[in-house]
Structures are given as structure tokens and as C-alpha cells.
Amino acid sequence: MPVKDYIRERFFPHIWCAGCGHGTVLNGLIRAVEKLGISKNDIVMVSGIGCSSRVSGYLDFHTLHTLHGRALAFAAGVKLGRPDLNVIVPMGDGDALAIGGNHFIHAARRNIDVTALIMNNRIYGMTGGQYSPLSGRGILATTAPFSNIDQSFDVVELATAAGATFVARATTYHVQETIEIIQEAILHKGFSVVEIMSQCPTYFGRKNRQGDAVAMLKRMREIVLPIGAKAKHGDPEIIERGIFVRKDRPEYCAEYDDIIRRAMKRK
Amino acid sequence: MKGTVRFVQGNEACVEGALYAGLKFFAGYPITPSTEIAEHLSLRLPEIGGKFIQMEDEIASMCAIIGASLTGCKVMTATSGPGFSLMQEALGYAIMTEIPCVIVNVQRGGPSTGIPTHVSQGDVNQARWGTHGDHSIVALTASNHQDVFAMTVEAFNISETYRTPVVLLLDEVVGHMRERLVIPEAGEIPIVERLKTSVREGVDYHPYLPREDGRLPMSDFGGVHRDNVTGLYHDMWGFPSDDPSVVHGLIRHLIDKIENQTNYLTRYKEVGVEDADCLLISYGSSARSARHVVENRRRRGERYGLLELQTLWPFPHELVRSKCANARYIIVVEMNTGQVCQTVRLAVDRPERVFLANRIDGEFITPTDIQGMLHLIQGKGL
Amino acid sequence: MERSRFVFSGSGGQGVITAAIILGEAAVLYENLNAVQTQVYGAAARGGATRSDLIISDSEIWFPKVVQPNVLVCLTQEAYNKYSPIIRPGGLLIVDAHHVQIGRRVDAVQKELPIYQTVIDKIGEPIVFNVCMLGAVTALTGVVQPVSIMKALKARVRKDLLGVNRQALDLGLELGGKAA
Numbered sequence: 001m002p003v004k005d006y007i008r009e010r011f012f013p014h015i016w017c018a019g020c021g022h023g024t025v026l027n028g029l030i031r032a033v034e035k036l037g038i039s040k041n042d043i044v045m046v047s048g049i050g051c052s053s054r055v056s057g058y059l060d061f062h063t064l065h066t067l068h069g070r071a072l073a074f075a076a077g078v079k080l081g082r083p084d085l086n087v088i089v090p091m092g093d094g095d096a097l098a099i100g101g102n103h104f105i106h107a108a109r110r111n112i113d114v115t116a117l118i119m120n121n122r123i124y125g126m127t128g129g130q131y132s133p134l135s136g137r138g139i140l141a142t143t144a145p146f147s148n149i150d151q152s153f154d155v156v157e158l159a160t161a162a163g164a165t166f167v168a169r170a171t172t173y174h175v176q177e178t179i180e181i182i183q184e185a186i187l188h189k190g191f192s193v194v195e196i197m198s199q200c201p202t203y204f205g206r207k208n209r210q211g212d213a214v215a216m217l218k219r220m221r222e223i224v225l226p227i228g229a230k231a232k233h234g235d236p237e238i239i240e241r242g243i244f245v246r247k248d249r250p251e252y253c254a255e256y257d258d259i260i261r262r263a264m265k266r267k
Numbered sequence: 268m269k270g271t272v273r274f275v276q277g278n279e280a281c282v283e284g285a286l287y288a289g290l291k292f293f294a295g296y297p298i299t300p301s302t303e304i305a306e307h308l309s310l311r312l313p314e315i316g317g318k319f320i321q322m323e324d325e326i327a328s329m330c331a332i333i334g335a336s337l338t339g340c341k342v343m344t345a346t347s348g349p350g351f352s353l354m355q356e357a358l359g360y361a362i363m364t365e366i367p368c369v370i371v372n373v374q375r376g377g378p379s380t381g382i383p384t385h386v387s388q389g390d391v392n393q394a395r396w397g398t399h400g401d402h403s404i405v406a407l408t409a410s411n412h413q414d415v416f417a418m419t420v421e422a423f424n425i426s427e428t429y430r431t432p433v434v435l436l437l438d439e440v441v442g443h444m445r446e447r448l449v450i451p452e453a454g455e456i457p458i459v460e461r462l463k464t465s466v467r468e469g470v471d472y473h474p475y476l477p478r479e480d481g482r483l484p485m486s487d488f489g490g491v492h493r494d495n496v497t498g499l500y501h502d503m504w505g506f507p508s509d510d511p512s513v514v515h516g517l518i519r520h521l522i523d524k525i526e527n528q529t530n531y532l533t534r535y536k537e538v539g540v541e542d543a544d545c546l547l548i549s550y551g552s553s554a555r556s557a558r559h560v561v562e563n564r565r566r567r568g569e570r571y572g573l574l575e576l577q578t579l580w581p582f583p584h585e586l587v588r589s590k591c592a593n594a595r596y597i598i599v600v601e602m603n604t605g606q607v608c609q610t611v612r613l614a615v616d617r618p619e620r621v622f623l624a625n626r627i628d629g630e631f632i633t634p635t636d637i638q639g640m641l642h643l644i645q646g647k648g649l
Numbered sequence: 650m651e652r653s654r655f656v657f658s659g660s661g662g663q664g665v666i667t668a669a670i671i672l673g674e675a676a677v678l679y680e681n682l683n684a685v686q687t688q689v690y691g692a693a694a695r696g697g698a699t700r701s702d703l704i705i706s707d708s709e710i711w712f713p714k715v716v717q718p719n720v721l722v723c724l725t726q727e728a729y730n731k732y733s734p735i736i737r738p739g740g741l742l743i744v745d746a747h748h749v750q751i752g753r754r755v756d757a758v759q760k761e762l763p764i765y766q767t768v769i770d771k772i773g774e775p776i777v778f779n780v781c782m783l784g785a786v787t788a789l790t791g792v793v794q795p796v797s798i799m800k801a802l803k804a805r806v807r808k809d810l811l812g813v814n815r816q817a818l819d820l821g822l823e824l825g826g827k828a829a
Contacts, residue, residue, distance in 0.1 A: 008495075011506065044488050046334070057495055057507065062488040064337065065497035065507075066330065067360055073327035077334025077342075080318050081292060082489045085338075106323040256318060263313035274670070274677040274684065300690065384690035444713050445670060445686040447677045552713075559711040634712055 019213025021172035021198030032182035052092035069099030083253035108162035121200035129203030166192030167245035278303035284419025291340035294331035301373035304345035325350035329357035339487035345371035359398035385629030403525035440552035534577035543572025546594035659724030664779030669701035679797035777817035784821020
């Protein structure tokens with residue numbers, strides 16, 4: 001199917017700034033779904049609030065644009081209601097890990113079969129450039145004029161510790177890899193987390209003198225390297241990308257189906 | 268009434284009513300005095316192929332039931348004051364997106380953690396105005412288990428008919444006490460099923476374009492229509508819009524669909540109202556003490572009446588005004604500082620005749636408390 | 650019938666709440682009477698003084714709590730000290746002789762019954778203490794038929810524990826019958 005069959009043209013042009021990485025993620029997501037050949041009727045996209053959350057409206061799936069941070073809680077209801085559907089949840093870094101942090105770790109703990117895409121641009125873009133839990137120490141933001149003293153989460157480590165059974169990191173520079181990882185994440189039976197590093201030239205780039213979108217992408221190419229690179233080069237600046245976790249653990253909806261079988265027998 | 272007789276808590280009467288109405292999905296978080304609802308449903312729902320989930324908090328619980336409702340299930344959550352506060356955000360979302368769902372609040376004393384194991388009716392106005400922005404809401408109450416059952420069924424029926432969240436305001440006394448419940452046989456109480464769209468695949472479906480009768484047929488997630496649901500102001504396709512006419516039209520629709528139906532949504536009971544010289548107005552468990560007083564006084568030949576409100580929101584102004592027209596005194600009996608009393612004063616022609624008999628110390632209001640207020644009023648020589 | 654207002658009191662774990670529920674079930678489910686049961690919630694339910702109220706009547710019950718019980722059961726000294734003053738003058742006050750030392754200044758018919766001792770001597774397990782107490786209450790008040798209590802027990806307790814419950818109920822009926 002051509003890419004344009006997956007989008008709602010009525011919604012365009014999109015609201016993202018020129019050079020924003022989120023359009024690349026949208027494109028990657030469409031390609032992944034297209035390669036997997038999943039029917040549009042079988043996908044529910046649940047999103048929260050922020051720049052990232054607008055992904056859902058642009059796509060011609062069943063789409064649920066919810067509340068800031070709460071997308072995974074809504075997604076749990078959708079998935080339990082219809083376990084046969086593919087539930088994909090695009091989130092921003094603040095959305096997923098600040099206001100939605102509790103829902104995130106509990107979704108991971110339950111291992112419910114939902115695909116969480118965390119579009120990490122390290123800033124609150126929609127509200128104009130405040131620091132997020134992924135900005136990191138030393139970053140400038142409109143609410144950190146003297147530089148940020150908050151430490152950041154490592155999404156991969158957090159998701160792994162919370163029990164996610166598929167954990168990966170990708171970037172908007174490494175587009176082909178991102179498409180493949182999203183495909184694998186959707187196919188994975190269980191809670192899958194894909195952190196996609198995305199550039200925000202408007203706020204993060206400008207505030208932190210990282211140049212335009214092209215310069216930010218080039219920087220991603222230089223410092224985001226395949227798993228194992230950190231040990232090899234011993235450079236603390238390096239961020240690793242790839243699939244970190246892929247394991248089997250009982251999935252929540254399947255487990256609940258078993259509860260139903262037991263309850264019905266008992267009755 | 269034919270059916271199965273049980274001796275159960277009000278919370279279990281609510282569970283039975285919900286299952287009778289077709290509940291298929293419950294998400295909740297433990298909180299006194301509502302926890303028994305979650306406990307019973309964790310056992311009962313999987314027996315009928317339904318689903319129960321204990322979420323990480325009440326915020327998530329409210330979100331999860333909305334998500335499940337969109338897949339076509341009848342859904343409910345249950346909580347008490349602190350949890351109801353956390354649910355306000357997603358309650359507003361359900362109002363805005365017109366998602367059928369039922370929220371049970373078994374009230375305890377607040378504010379804050381308050382007095383968890385004691386009774387209160389302090390959340391009446393929170394049910395009305397707890398979530399931000401202009402909106403309307405339906406809130407029902409009940410004073411005994413047969414009515415808890417019936418009002419729970421009503422809550423689902425109203426929720427499905429008007430595509431709106433419905434709040435069921437129970438309280439600790441009704442929730443925890445045990446008394447007779449007759450579970451009616453299937454079919455005895457009518458059940459409103461979800462109205463699904465008849466628009467076929469490939470034909471443009473407008474999820475937010477009301478039919479002539481005002482109802483909005485739904486299409487489930489996973490069905491042939493892929494619509495958008497958003498908490499932003501949206502057009503008839505569910506797509507965000509800041510067009511002033513769209514914004515104005517939607518907020519008027521959300522409010523009018525409830526307020527213009529007040530007569531259809533009003534549920535109440537009355538005893539001796541026609542000839543009442545002294546009319547008591549009450550609801551929930553405090554209506555039991557009010558009824559006790561009214562029965563005793565009437566037995567002595569005194570002209571007392573009781574108007575028990577079962578629909579608190581939309582407030583039945585017309586009903587209250589007409590029922591109060593001939594009474595010399597109107598006493599509102601409730602366990603808060605006068606949340607319904609204030610509203611009654613706005614509804615009646617002579618607000619100076621309206622008095623409050625209340626209790627706000629966590630203890631259940633007794634007939635003696637009400638008698639005390641009556642003496643005070645009569646001592647004033649009114 | 651006369652409206653019966655019971656207060657069952659004791660300490661958490663003695664089964665006073667369950668006893669009130671069983672009596673309520675017997676009345677509502679098997680004798681077509683009305684009953685309303687309430688209890689004090691909170692830390693008391695997990696040890697400490699606990700109380701459960703039960704009203705049984707053939708007419709409708711509006712006010713659900715008991716202000717002045719005409720039947721008061723106290724299974725601990727603490728409960729006796731706390732609740733004996735609220736009994737309706739001339740009411741029936743049943744205490745367990747092992748746990749409670751009664752006072753003289755109570756305007757009620759006080760019955761000191763060796764409920765606990767009997768259960769320990771004849772059954773050896775205190776778990777059916779509350780059912781034995783119910784037997785005594787039933788014999789002394791006649792509020793429901795013993796067979797209705799047995800039906801309520803059958804619907805509620807595990808099959809393998811039914812025998813010992815029946816035995817406890819019979820012992821209680823005997824104790825109450827003797828004391829009447």
C-alpha cells in the first residue's frame with residue numbers, strides 16, 4: 001500500500017516545526033506497518049499530549065488522543081478489551097517518563113502486549129522548551145536558565161529494570177534501522193519499548209547551540225553507535241543503539257485469559 | 268418481586284446491579300470504603316468472560332475503563348473521595364469524548380485522607396464540578412440495597428443512552444451495611460445496550476454527528492470505521508478544531524444533552540409530600556434517618572413528608588420547586604455543610620423556609636439529630 | 650413481632666461480625682424477615698474492640714444503627730465496660746463467663762454463660778466460639794429458628810467444618826436453654 005494510504009490527508013499539513021524529527025518517526029512507523037502488512041483496522045494508536053502525541057491523529061488507524069502521560073493507562077483498557085488488536089503508543093519523553101512515569105513502569109511490569117515508542121527530543125516542545133526528565137544535567141531550557149541540575153533517566157535501563165521484555169534504542173538518523181526495530185517491537189508478544197532519539201532544533205538545538213536539524217542529525221550519527229561501542233571506545237559521550245532486551249515472559253492478556261478459563265471452570 | 272434473595276453489603280448490591288446491566292470491564296484501585304466492589308468483581312467478572320484489572324492508581328483506572336469502553340464493553344470503576352479526586356482529569360475526558368462509563372464513589376469524610384472508615388456526603392459538588400471547564404454530569408444516589416441495584420442499572424442505561432459518564436454517589440453506610448437484596452430475574456428491568464452505527468464500510472462515518480433523536484451511534488475500535496477520539500474540541504469526525512462555531516457547538520451539545528433531559532433523568536421517591544407541612548429532602552443513607560422521622564411523625568398524625576432525591580445532577584429544580592410549594596418548612600437532611608441545601612434554596616420560591624439538618628463529624632446522622640433541628644426551627648416560632 | 654436490636658461486641662478475631670451476619674442471613678434468607686447489619690470499621694477490625702449491630706424486624710427498617718440494644722452480647726471485658734451502659738433498660742445482656750466479670754449496676758437481665766469454656770472442653774477449638782454464642786442467643790431470644798441458622802451456616806462454611814459448627818450451635822442452644 002502506498003504511504004499516503006496510511007495518513008489522514010484531512011489533517012495535513014502537520015503541526016511540527018521544520019526540521020523536527022517526529023515526522024521521520026511517523027514515516028518509519030508507516031513503513032514498519034506496511035512491511036508487516038497489518039490491516040489498518042487492526043491497529044489502535046493511543047497517544048498522550050505533546051508534539052509526539054499528534055502522530056496518532058495523522059494516521060488512518062483507530063486513534064485515541066488522550067491525556068498528558070496517561071496514554072499507556074488508556075492503552076491497557078483498549079488492549080484488555082480487544083487483545084487481538086495491535087496497540088501502539090507513541091509518546092514524548094516528558095509524556096512517557098515525567099507525568100506518565102508511573103504508568104510506564106507498571107505497563108512494563110505487567111508485560112502487557114503494547115508497543116511503546118518514546119520519541120525522545122529531551123525537551124518539552126509543545127509548551128516552548130522546558131527541561132524534561134531526559135534533558136540531562138547541564139542542559140539549558142526555558143525553565144533551566146542557569147543550566148539543568150536534574151539528572152536524566154536512561155530509558156533503556158529503566159524499561160529493562162521495570163520488566164519490559166523488548167527494549168531498544170533507535171534514532172531519526174538511522175532510519176532503516178528504526179523501521180526494522182519498530183517492526184520487531186510490534187511483532188514482539190509483550191511490552192516493548194523503543195526509544196527513538198529525535199531532534200528538536202527549535203528549542204533544544206537553539207537553546208543548547210547544537211545548530212540546525214542537519215547538525216543535530218550529524219551529531220547523532222557521531223555519538224549514537226551500535227551496542228558494544230561504549231566499551232570499545234571508552235568514550236562517556238557515546239550512546240548505544242540497537243536491541244538491548246528481547247525475552248519471553250508471560251504476557252498479561254494471555255495470563256488473564258487463563259484466569260477466565262479457571263474462573264469459568266470453577267463456576 | 269421474583270428473584271434471588273441475598274443478604275449483602277450495598278457494595279455487593281452495586282456489583283450485582285452492574286453485572287445485571289452487562290458490565291464486562293472493571294479497573295480500580297483499593298480504597299476504603301469501596302474496596303468490596305473491586306474484590307467481588309475480581310471474582311465475578313472472569314466467570315462471565317469479563318475482565319478485572321487492579322491498576323497502579325485511580326488515574327490509570329479511570330483511563331483504562333475509557334479505553335475498554337471504546338472496544339465496545341460496558342465499563343465501571345469504583346472509588347472513594349481521594350481516588351475520585353484523582354479521577355477528575357479522565358472524567359473530564361470521558362465527558363468531552365462522550366464515552367459511556369460508570370464511576371461509583373462510595374463517599375467517606377474529606378477533604379484529603381479525611382476519615383476513611385466513616386460516612387460523609389461531602390462529594391456532591393465535587394461530582395458536579397470536580398473536573399475543570401464548563402460541563403454537565405449525571406449523578407445518582409440510593410439509600411437502600413434494592414435502590415443501589417436499581418440505580419446502578421440506571422447508571423449504565425443513562426450512560427449508554429446519552430453517551431456520558433454517570434457518577435453513582437453511594438456512601439459508607441449504604442456501601443458497608445448488609446440488608447435484603449432481591450436480584451430480579453433477567454428481563455425484569457430493561458437494559459439499554461450500546462447503540463452501534465449502521466453505517467457500512469467505505470461510507471463516511473461521523474462519530475460526533477448526533478442522529479435526529481440526539482443519540483450518537485458508536486463504532487468500536489477494531490471495527491470498519493477508523494475514527495479519532497480526542498479530548499480537544501473536535502468536529503463531527505472527531506478531528507481537532509479551534510473553529511469558534513465548532514467549539515461553541517460542542518460545548519452547548521455537551522451541556523444541553525444532559526440539562527435539557529433533566530425531566531427524563533430525574534429519579535426520586537416520596538412519602539406524604541402532598542399534604543406535608545414539614546417537608547424533609549434527603550438522599551443516600553441520610554434519607555433512611557429522614558424516613559424514620561417522617562414515618563414516626565405521620566403515625567402520630569403530623570403532616571410530615573419526605574422527598575428522596577435519587578438524581579442529584581442534573582439537579583431537578585422544577586421537581587423540587589413544585590414539591591416544596593406548599594410546605595411551611597423544608598429541611599434538607601445531609602451529611603455535609605449543605606451542598607444540596609444550597610441548591611434547594613436556589614430552586615424554591617421562598618428560600619428562607621429551607622433549613623439544614625446535618626452532621627459533619629463522621630458519624631451517621633440519626634433521627635434524634637433531625638428531631639433536634641426540628642425543635643430548633645419550631646422554637647423560632649416560624 | 651417486636652423489633653429486635655442486637656449489638657454483638659468483643660475483640661477482633663472472635664467472629665462477632667460473622668455471627669451478626671449469620672443471624673441476619675438466617676432471618677432474611679430463611680424466615681423472610683427484614684434485617685440490617687452494620688459494623689464498626691477501621692483498626693478495630695484487625696484486633697481491639699469490635700462491634701456489629703443487627704436489627705431484625707418483620708416491618709421495614711429505616712435507621713440502620715442500634716442506639717439502645719435490647720440484646721447485647723459482650724465477649725470481652727473491654728466490650729462489656731464500653732457497651733453495657735447503652736443497653737435498653739430491662740434488656741438481655743449475654744456475656745462470656747471466661748472473658749467477662751460482670752458489674753452489678755447494669756439495668757438488664759445479665760446472663761453469664763460458659764460459652765468459651767464449653768467450646769474448649771467439648772470441641773477443643775475456639776474457632777466456633779461465635780457459633781456457640783449464636784446458639785445461646787437463639788435459645789434465649791427465639792428471634793429465629795435454630796434450623797435457619799443451620800441453613801445459613803451450610804451456605805457459608807466449608808463442608809469439612811460443618812460438623813463442628815453444628816456441634817457448636819447445639820452446645821450454645823443447650824447453654825441458652827438452661828439459662829432461660
